[in-house]
Amino acid sequence: MSLGLFIEQVFNGLQLGMILFLMAVGVTLTFGVMNLINLAHGSMLMIGAFLIAFAASTVHSFGLAILLAMVMVFALSWFIEKVLVKHLYAKTHLDQVLASFGLSIVLNDGVIMIWGREPLYVNLPSWLEGPVQLTPTFSYPLYRLVITGVAILAGLVLWYLLTKTRLGMQIRAGAEKREMIGALGVNINFLFTAVFAMSAILAALGGVMLGPMISVQSGMGDPLLILSLAVVVIGGIGSLKGALYAALLVGLVDTLGRMVWPSLLGALVGNIVSNAAIYILMALVIAIRPSGLFGRQLQ
Amino acid sequence: MTGAHVIKQSEAKNLRLTLTFCAIFILALLVPMLEQVYYTKLIARISVFAIAAVSLDLIVGFSGRVSLGHAAFFGIGVYSAGILAQFGIAQIWLVMPIAFLVAGLIGCFIGAISLRTSGLYFIFITLAFSQMIFFIAQGLRMYGGDDGFRLPAATVWFEGVDLSQAKVLAYTMLGVLLAVTYVAHRIMSSNFGQVIIASRDNSRKVNSLGLQPYPYQLTLFTLSACMCALGGVGFANLNEYVSPASISWVQSGEFLFMVILGSAGTLLGPILGAAAFVTLEQILSAWTEYWMFYLGVILMLRVLFLKTGLLGLISKQGA
Amino acid sequence: MKRILKTGVISAALLMLLGLNQVLADTKLKVGFISAQSGPLNVLGLEQKRGFEIAMDHLGGKFGQTQIEVVAADSKGNPSATVQEISRLIDKEKVDVIVGLSASNELVAGVKPIVDAKIFFIGMNGGVAMNAGEQCSPYYFNAAFQNAQLTTGMGAFMTKQGVKKLYLIGADFEAGYEHTDAAKTGFKGEIVASQFTPLTQLDFAADIAKIRASGADGVFAFYPGGLGIAFMRQWAQAGLVGKIPVFSNIALTEPTAFQAQGKSVLGTYVSATYFAGIDNAVNKRFVQDFKTKFGRDPASYAGLAYDAMMLLDSAVKEVKGNVKDQTAFRAALKKANFQSVRGPFAFNTNNHPIENTYLTVVDERADGTLYLKQVAIIAEKSPDEFAKKCPLK
Numbered sequence A: 001m002s003l004g005l006f007i008e009q010v011f012n013g014l015q016l017g018m019i020l021f022l023m024a025v026g027v028t029l030t031f032g033v034m035n036l037i038n039l040a041h042g043s044m045l046m047i048g049a050f051l052i053a054f055a056a057s058t059v060h061s062f063g064l065a066i067l068l069a070m071v072m073v074f075a076l077s078w079f080i081e082k083v084l085v086k087h088l089y090a091k092t093h094l095d096q097v098l099a100s101f102g103l104s105i106v107l108n109d110g111v112i113m114i115w116g117r118e119p120l121y122v123n124l125p126s127w128l129e130g131p132v133q134l135t136p137t138f139s140y141p142l143y144r145l146v147i148t149g150v151a152i153l154a155g156l157v158l159w160y161l162l163t164k165t166r167l168g169m170q171i172r173a174g175a176e177k178r179e180m181i182g183a184l185g186v187n188i189n190f191l192f193t194a195v196f197a198m199s200a201i202l203a204a205l206g207g208v209m210l211g212p213m214i215s216v217q218s219g220m221g222d223p224l225l226i227l228s229l230a231v232v233v234i235g236g237i238g239s240l241k242g243a244l245y246a247a248l249l250v251g252l253v254d255t256l257g258r259m260v261w262p263s264l265l266g267a268l269v270g271n272i273v274s275n276a277a278i279y280i281l282m283a284l285v286i287a288i289r290p291s292g293l294f295g296r297q298l299q
Numbered sequence B: 001m002t003g004a005h006v007i008k009q010s011e012a013k014n015l016r017l018t019l020t021f022c023a024i025f026i027l028a029l030l031v032p033m034l035e036q037v038y039y040t041k042l043i044a045r046i047s048v049f050a051i052a053a054v055s056l057d058l059i060v061g062f063s064g065r066v067s068l069g070h071a072a073f074f075g076i077g078v079y080s081a082g083i084l085a086q087f088g089i090a091q092i093w094l095v096m097p098i099a100f101l102v103a104g105l106i107g108c109f110i111g112a113i114s115l116r117t118s119g120l121y122f123i124f125i126t127l128a129f130s131q132m133i134f135f136i137a138q139g140l141r142m143y144g145g146d147d148g149f150r151l152p153a154a155t156v157w158f159e160g161v162d163l164s165q166a167k168v169l170a171y172t173m174l175g176v177l178l179a180v181t182y183v184a185h186r187i188m189s190s191n192f193g194q195v196i197i198a199s200r201d202n203s204r205k206v207n208s209l210g211l212q213p214y215p216y217q218l219t220l221f222t223l224s225a226c227m228c229a230l231g232g233v234g235f236a237n238l239n240e241y242v243s244p245a246s247i248s249w250v251q252s253g254e255f256l257f258m259v260i261l262g263s264a265g266t267l268l269g270p271i272l273g274a275a276a277f278v279t280l281e282q283i284l285s286a287w288t289e290y291w292m293f294y295l296g297v298i299l300m301l302r303v304l305f306l307k308t309g310l311l312g313l314i315s316k317q318g319a
Numbered sequence C: 001m002k003r004i005l006k007t008g009v010i011s012a013a014l015l016m017l018l019g020l021n022q023v024l025a026d027t028k029l030k031v032g033f034i035s036a037q038s039g040p041l042n043v044l045g046l047e048q049k050r051g052f053e054i055a056m057d058h059l060g061g062k063f064g065q066t067q068i069e070v071v072a073a074d075s076k077g078n079p080s081a082t083v084q085e086i087s088r089l090i091d092k093e094k095v096d097v098i099v100g101l102s103a104s105n106e107l108v109a110g111v112k113p114i115v116d117a118k119i120f121f122i123g124m125n126g127g128v129a130m131n132a133g134e135q136c137s138p139y140y141f142n143a144a145f146q147n148a149q150l151t152t153g154m155g156a157f158m159t160k161q162g163v164k165k166l167y168l169i170g171a172d173f174e175a176g177y178e179h180t181d182a183a184k185t186g187f188k189g190e191i192v193a194s195q196f197t198p199l200t201q202l203d204f205a206a207d208i209a210k211i212r213a214s215g216a217d218g219v220f221a222f223y224p225g226g227l228g229i230a231f232m233r234q235w236a237q238a239g240l241v242g243k244i245p246v247f248s249n250i251a252l253t254e255p256t257a258f259q260a261q262g263k264s265v266l267g268t269y270v271s272a273t274y275f276a277g278i279d280n281a282v283n284k285r286f287v288q289d290f291k292t293k294f295g296r297d298p299a300s301y302a303g304l305a306y307d308a309m310m311l312l313d314s315a316v317k318e319v320k321g322n323v324k325d326q327t328a329f330r331a332a333l334k335k336a337n338f339q340s341v342r343g344p345f346a347f348n349t350n351n352h353p354i355e356n357t358y359l360t361v362v363d364e365r366a367d368g369t370l371y372l373k374q375v376a377i378i379a380e381k382s383p384d385e386f387a388k389k390c391p392l393k
Helices: A001-032 A041-058 A062-083 A091-116 A142-164 A165-176 A180-183 A188-210 A221-237 A240-265 A267-288 B001-035 B035-061 B069-086 B092-114 B118-137 B166-191 B190-200 B203-208 B213-239 B247-263 B266-285 B291-305 B310-315 C004-023 C044-057 C080-090 C104-116 C147-151 C154-160 C173-183 C207-215 C225-237 C257-264 C281-294 C302-319 C326-335
Strands: A131-135 A136-143 B157-160 C029-035 C064-072 C095-102 C118-124 C140-142 C165-171 C190-197 C218-222 C246-249 C269-272 C351-366 C370-382
Touching: A001 A136, A001 A142, A001 A165, A001 A188, A001 A221, A001 C207, A041 A062, A041 A091, A041 A188, A041 A221, A062 A188, A062 B157, A091 B118, A091 B247, A091 B291, A091 C269, A136 A142, A142 A165, A142 A188, A142 A240, A142 C095, A165 A180, A165 A188, A165 B069, A180 A188, A188 B166, A240 A267, A240 C207, A267 B118, B001 B035, B001 B166, B001 B310, B001 C004, B001 C080, B035 B069, B035 B166, B035 B190, B035 B213, B035 B266, B035 C080, B069 B092, B069 B118, B069 B157, B069 B213, B069 B247, B092 B118, B092 C147, B118 B190, B118 B247, B157 C173, B166 B190, B166 B213, B166 B266, B190 B203, B190 B213, B203 B213, B203 C095, B213 C080, B247 B266, B247 B291, B247 B310, B266 B291, B266 B310, B266 C257, B291 C140, C029 C080, C044 C225, C044 C257, C044 C281, C044 C302, C064 C165, C080 C104, C095 C302, C104 C118, C104 C140, C104 C173, C118 C302, C118 C326, C147 C269, C147 C351, C154 C173, C154 C218, C154 C246, C154 C269, C154 C370, C165 C173, C165 C207, C173 C218, C190 C207, C190 C225, C190 C326, C207 C218, C207 C225, C225 C246, C257 C351, C257 C370, C269 C370, C281 C302, C302 C326
Parallel strands: C029 C064, C029 C095, C095 C118, C118 C140, C165 C190, C165 C218, C218 C246, C246 C269
Antiparallel strands: A131 A136, C269 C351, C351 C370
């Protein structure tokens, strides 16, 4: 394997990792703060992609389209939380799994009812297409760099929100120790709605960015949902630092692994291990160190 | 006086329940005689899923843990039937026990690791294991990979009578369902079952009695995996096809749906749940192409607004 | 007691709803149209449905004097769903004839239950090798092409274009293997790599990186539907357009994909058994009406679906609607007494087509829209290579 290929794959792994980070942050926050397991998270990514496709065909500025899509996702997630999700906080994990599973089915079919079965395509403005020459011998698609950059930016905004604002402090306290929220005298309803909406926006942002690269269709977020669950487990439930490091780790291990395993283990076994590696890691973490890299022990 | 009255009432209820189920079962036995292939296959399909749902109820309803990975055991049954048929082994008295054993070995391994966790972690680790099994099945290029392969030979009872015949399949799977449910019922009514239920509700009390729940739970989990695989053998024969699609987490989710739709912790409830799920699927998809949407709505309504499933609505048992 | 009654009533109602469908069945010709409307290959199925609709328009909903009743089914691009839907069409809907199927993995699973039930099946898209060879059937007529026919001659053409090191890449299913094999035939250079990616994988970053690093000077890529669209978009984003030439067949790029792929596919060489530019009166009418209804050129899936319906029409008209006389119906189908939009068309002994394979290139019209321009006929009235393995005469 050449150095050029290796470097390109590292970039690809980081890009995958940043998308996973956007998904995983939402998942870990809802676990940590609301003790809510939400299998409809992948559908939020999908909705983000559909809304950007819709917005981009209606308004002519790509930037405005992104903003429009984000606003619509915010409104939708607020609505979903108020109407549906808030009934789930007090229920068992089984109920949450099933209700959110039902919600994801509803959303996945819902987009078909509105937009049909034809995959949608988002065409990027021409200045985002094409490669950028990083070194005389190595070029990399500009758009993938943009995705990575936007995700990092989102991460920084999130970090600022969580460390420098009052709401952020309450969220972090709640994620660390849920009992503290009550003691802090915080408006719980508002806090929970805010956390849910935030996680939905992050997932949708991932969808918005993936849309132009692959096709926008029903169920596109589900494979990433399962992977993001693995990320959250490995990083530690409730830990944001864990979500970041684990996401990058998973992105790199997955991408680089696909090159390494087949040559180490042969085509057949290598292919299986390439796909299963992250889940093997996930099971190991749960079995040996359930709190993950940075998480706290759950009861 | 009132005590005796209450006991008589619950005995009466049990009698009513048993009679209702006997009636339903006899109905199910009569349908294949109508020689309508479509309805006979429907009975077979319901039985296959009911077996999976009953086996899952042992874990969800009685052990109090949510397994998001039971489709893996179902898939082991499917692939056992297929791979054995590839090697020319199709006799039912070989195929079923082998599927049972393979699922038992793998189930024991998975259970041994997973049962050390509980709650959210148990959900995740069962999911992780079933994903691993999914990718193994998908990666078996010689068995069609993601596409899978046609079942080379239907599982046979004896010359001329095999599971490719709809009536034979329906009666066979109804028989297996009956056996599985009976065994599950006997186990859960025994002392073994009492330990399981007690550890679900209050594990410390169980420890103070000098018992470790873990071996009991592991045995039950293994048995549940074995039973689920028997359903898988039926599924392979129903479709005459073997593919990894039966091992997805969506399939595990559907099994959970059936259990909760019917009422968890009742054994009979999941049978109702499986019947309701399959019937709803057929009716809804004939009516609209967006039938998954309505199925999802029904699931959400059940979870949010009903405290119990179908069996509970009928007889006030279960959850 | 009340509860038993309630349960009884509810179960009876459910059973009645199920049975109602059966009662409403009547005596028209019931055609089961099964295609991938959802799943990874639904672009194909959706386009087949469009071609089917134009055919129904032209036929006025009738085969001569026989009313057509259509029962639609979704094969979802996966064999397991295909088998279940076929069971529904045969056991519940009791259709008289089945047409369609969009992908090779569906065919591998779906053909056997149909022919076992002694029902005629007319395939609308690429047929797999085993059904053209050892497992051919008197009930299975493929009106489209055998997979290898679509790519025949590509190998020799690539050599002629100066490709010395070829990278083969495709989707990991039966058609993927058959097309990449056909591309190897006649190619005289070195095969650098032969790679298959899962049907559900839409992110080709790693694979494109490998192609770039391999030093290949030509790529043959078999990616139908949404996969082809994703691959070419990412290929363009990686800056490889014009650097390494891409060869394929109409699966990769044609009118269904043009709008999404944009100018990045200009100059791609694509082999086809059908494309909108084929010059005959029947095709001109089909393309015109398709354009009026759907706003763009038809893709191959639409043209082939249209042809299959016209074939069925000619056969049903000949037996005057009596498809139960299976010997007569089979002979009528075999005659292929219809005008194909593809030009010359006849059936071989294995019930697969004898037809042309065209080589086209993606070109740009004056108004900026893309279209497929004919470069050559690389196979003329040729059969598939598996006919000799078929026991039918």
